[in-house]
Amino acid sequence: MRFIALLIAIVCFAATVLASAAQADDSQPDDGQSDASVASSAANPPSSNPNPTTLLDPLLPPTSGTVRLPTTKANTLGFTLHIELAKQPSSGSVPVNIIARSTSTFAADRRLTIRFRSDPDGQLPPTNGLLIDVPLLLPQGATSARVTRYLPKFSAGYQYQLAVYEQDRPLEDCVAKIGAADTDFYSHEQHLNWLLITDSDVVDFAALPDLRPLIYQDPQFAASSFRGTIGAPRDDPRFYESVFSNGPHGVAGQSELPTDWRGYQHYDLIIVDPSAVKAAIQNGKYQAIEQWVLNGGSIALYDSASEQSFVDTLELTAERPKSLVLNFITPESMFNENIRRPVDESWNQKIWLRPLGAGIAFGLRKLDDEEFPSGRQWWVVEHTLGHRVSPMLRRGVDPILGDRRFGRWLIPGVAQPPVYTFMGLLALFVILVGPVAYRSTAKRGRTYLMFLIAPVLAIVTTALMFTYGILSDGFGTSARIRQLTWVDGVSGNAGERVQSTYFAGLRPTEGLSFAGDAEVMRYSDGSAGSWEELTERSPAILGNIRLESDQQVFDSAFLPSRQQRQFIVHQPREQIGTLSIEAEKLDPLAPSATITNRFGFALRQCIIRDSDGDYWFADHVPGDSEKVHCIAITRAKSSKLIGDLYNQFRPMEEDLYRSPQRNYRRTTRDLIITISEQIKHQSMSQTDVLSGSFEHWLNQRMQLEGEIPHDHFVAVSDVSSDVVLVSGTELVDSVRYVFGTLK
Template sequence: MPFHYSTVHRLRRACLILLLLTACWGAHRSLQAETGERVQLPMAPDKPVSGLYLDIDTRWIDGSGYRPVRVTVATANGLPAPADRRVNVTLQPQYYNFNSRNPFPAVTRELMLSQGKAAETHTLLVPQQFLWYTLQVETREDGRKLKELSSDSTSVMTMFTNGYYTEAYPATIVFHRNAPKRDDRAGWVLEQANRRDAGEEVDEIPDLRVFFNEQTLPTNQQLTSQLSGSPNQAVSALTFLTRTDFLPLSDMPVAWQGLSSADLIVLERVDLETVFHKFPERFAVLHQWLMAGGNLLVWNAGQDGSDVVDHLLSPNADSRPPAWKQVSSDSVDLRNLGIFEQFRGPRNRFANAIAGNYVPLAVRQGKLVETDEGINGKATNVGTPLKMAHRQEGFGKIVVIEEDPFPGTTGSWQRIFATFQGDRLAWFQRHGMSRLRENLGFWEFLIPGVGVAPVTTFELLITLFVILIGPVNYFVLRSIGRLNFLIVTVPVGALMVTAVLMSYAVLSDGLSTKSRVRTVTLLDQTSGHGASWSRQAYYAGLASTSGLKYPLDAAVYEYEQYPLTEHTGEKRMTWGDDQILQGGYFRSRVTQQFLAIRPFETAHHLAFTAREGQVSVQNKLGTKISQLLLLDDKGIQYFANDILPDADKQLSTVTTEQISEFRRTINEKNLGIPEGFDRRSYVRRSSNRTNYYVQSASMPEIYQMDPSFNQALMEREIQNQMARSFQALGPRSYIAIVEHFPESPLGMKTAKGEKSIEVVMGRW
């Protein structure tokens, strides 16, 4: 559709302004969506004494999870390296408000520049939970610090972050075949404007303007002017959307944790097929992220889109993916929007606090216009109904849309989000924890019998101390005429009682490490794919300096009561053969909790046979099964218990008592506050102990609800099974309580406490 002169003029002017801004920021900074910058070492006037250059690219979306930092090691002369060079690079993000008590970990990995190569790029996964202001870099080779390749403080703060942060609005990445590279965006926007002005064909991309407006966190930055113009011009608005990105297919990370900060990924069907065929390693990464709990939107999929997605995710002809649920967008219940419905209601306290400027937008006759649709909450205008299908994949969810949903309307996008469900798109609800706010659920997962003050012993000893050091001591010394010895016996007695109390506390807890583990594993035996979610608590009488060791393909989130203000000493993470957490991550005589998530592919399974009306099982799960409930292909439920690894056992038809026993076992291991414990005593009431930049004015969800681990995806799976008498997965499925499934990640192999439980839910 042709544009009026005024529209073209405004488009050109906006592009020129963006290019001027880019020039002002420096040649190395580009028009970008994410936060972060590129850091190049050595910086002038330093010379590359070591013969190496480092290029550190920290650009990525903001969000709780891991940030994939791309580090390039290159020779200074541009020639191939004559021999292998190995350097240890340590990155530690910082934020100026934390001063010396930095809650962000120092992350180290050995990087190699191979012989015969002039440059080599590696990805360093760095946990992120809040805005990065500066980055500390330390580079060592053979134990020697390379000063010119190190920096105490390098700015990586983006101009338009505004200090707003959230775990409620979905951090989103749209991957598309025609998306420009990060460094080419400003020039690409201008080139597209010139080509359109000349009547030439422009690169085809989806019209993301309404989607951006609905998906992003509303702040005091007006988006309407940034999104005006053509769909290609909307890429310039990404500068203000720190939790949104538009990337080419080749920019998909090489490890699934690199996507862990994304709540929603959007792909056209043709692009999903392209990734599958041309970038199989990255497709595997996308699948792992989905299995671990991600949300994937596949659009323009056609009538056979569901079948195509099934084939791509499970090429094995014997695989049996879950059934799809068909739905039309005009029949979606907007109550499933959850927390999103509250954010844009007429009495939104967050918008009032920051003068939020959310304005519903629509594309009419090719022009972006403001509307009053949905400005008071729910949007009634559905637009053209969309044919959708959705199902789970592991802990994740896929929504497939037959048609092209872009640009869409406020109403259509609200219904697409509601199909995913708002409490799945919100990171803090999906994970049942916050990396920014207080987690009172910390006290629901203590290790029974350890780390508890010896109150009864203290009361007994202090009573004896008062009696002995007071009247008994006085009368004894007076009887022997040595009252002047009181100045010795009183402090000595106090020291002895204190020593006894300390010794008792140490001996009662011991010097070893105790743990409590609560794990849910979903396993699809027909494809061999699965994922584990594991909440873990560790208490060490004397913490090992080797720390906690997790698999390289696990995402590990520390579950803290006060994530940003709980100063526990420097945290250190090292990537090598394992993912090692040391320092402030694992301390003596302190209960520390983690949520570990790991997708996997495995041959472990249960083998079932039915013969002459009898059903038997062979345990190939690699662990002892305490209790097993099985549904056969006819929906008949069977039971067995105490099945050793590799053992065979005949199943019996389940009884009501056996189901009750299974339910009782799970309930006994449930989350809960210890008897007599008042967690309100541990709530911080002083405002000066709350970080200023994470207070209510910066986060919309703080007005709505607190994090609760009962909302976590793993807890929802247990709740769903309990509500449906352990038949939630339907025929040809099972649920088993096991000792320890080999694929579920543990930070340390140690004796598990009495409240530990591991559950495997499988389909066969």
């Protein structure tokens, strides 16, 4: 009897285990399963997991299909991987989600590396390939692990070759392709791509407002058969599902919003109403949106009851900058190309503008007779954005081809031939071989020794030139850094652009370490060739990148010995601080004011313009909330100080990388200029923005206009230590501009 009871217990236990395994296997999503189910299961890990890992961050639509590894049905690895990435045709940051699930529980810690290799058949140019490693820890006792990372990409297209490694050993049946060979980045860079965010957790297409006035602004829909034949959105929600399934526009609910600002980078404009903003603030998703705008994005708030409501909802500067006005033509040109006249004052009661860091915020008044802003209002928004519809122009860097503007921020005196020293050594060689050696041997009747002396002196001279060339640049690492920090005085947050050039006498073995939440772009000198030439060349890998939670490590291949290499970084700065001024103007002949610096670091040559338009100056402002008296200055004096402050660290063109003028017709050698000219033609703008929104503000305000807007300030400071990528680096001619709105 005991034997029979034991046998029954064993059978019951086995049945329970098999049922649990079958249930766990059924819960694994297949390749064709919806992305929402994967994200939902990732956001709600099993309660039996004793070591919960970081929750998965949602990917904004559109996304690629999910790849499942191993690729065979027979699974001997003890886990499955589900990998999904966002569609990103242009260069930039590609969000990727990785989910690992155990067939039972992980018996011990396992450390995997998921490797993404640029597919030369799916990314152009093939010379810009990258190897990107994403570490993934499978903790002992857990049933799942998940991670979200942002893959740097310096090419067009988003197709990768996948492989999985454990202890540097490739795992069997874990090789696949993910993404698509979509290299049409021109349309993505030249047209407005927007994202509508709803206040609901997930999108209900039947409840969307009538988006046709916005959709028809896009040229690909304006002349389509959809126009005039589509019913109201609640009558035919399938239309919106088809429109948003593959981009370039998107809609997202609150549960679908990422918490990393880079998740919004392939969009140009975020559209929200007050209820959506309130929901995002409550669930903690608004912070990433604000960081994205501070770094150059744009946001539009519709259904705003008033200008004050618009300011309060987005927590913007209360006073409208006097210089920020609507300066475009009326949208009547949409309907009649012969009607083009300046905007009248009534538009300032329909649309409000505010700067928010390097980005811009729009407020669209709620109209009584319309459910959604009209096509005319959206026309005004799009044509006000100008260069901001292009991520490449917003950043001011093209990592695909590069350009000659690379030479504006080089380290002077390194990686350049010491011409005058070489000329002196050659002159000494000529003198020694000629008058000295020849006359000396001739006097002794041994001129045949010249056949020995001349080669020896030539070898010595060459060795001296080579040695001097090496020693003059040294063996350490030097850098020239231009750090631009744009501060929002209301929140105390900032967006930042860092342009850094590095030179290493000996390549650093540890590589380059960037912040984990930074978007990193390499900046080349544009000498590699045109777009048409590079697409025909053999595949090549630029280097290896390792993405961890708090850092991005670029290996030493990105900084070879004795070459200048340049990088552009955009990153958020949370709670960096504020600057405020308290002015006393009771006596017009002796106005006084005090400045309070809450940045935690000192400012130099601080120029402030208050809400009345008056200028103040302080040569040195210590940090840590210390108050300092400043002096009132005239408009003429402020203009000179502002211009001098910019010219003191003005990016200047170097001659090192210039080449003879040639006819480059029929080839594309500068993508930024090409895209800028196209956008200028579309938006009827006359402004070239070739160095990004941050640099454009400095150049426009400080050099061309010689004044800053009301309630703004600008100052310089020392470069922060956390943007220096290599330990022991010597900084040369570096600067940090700190500017923005007052508290």
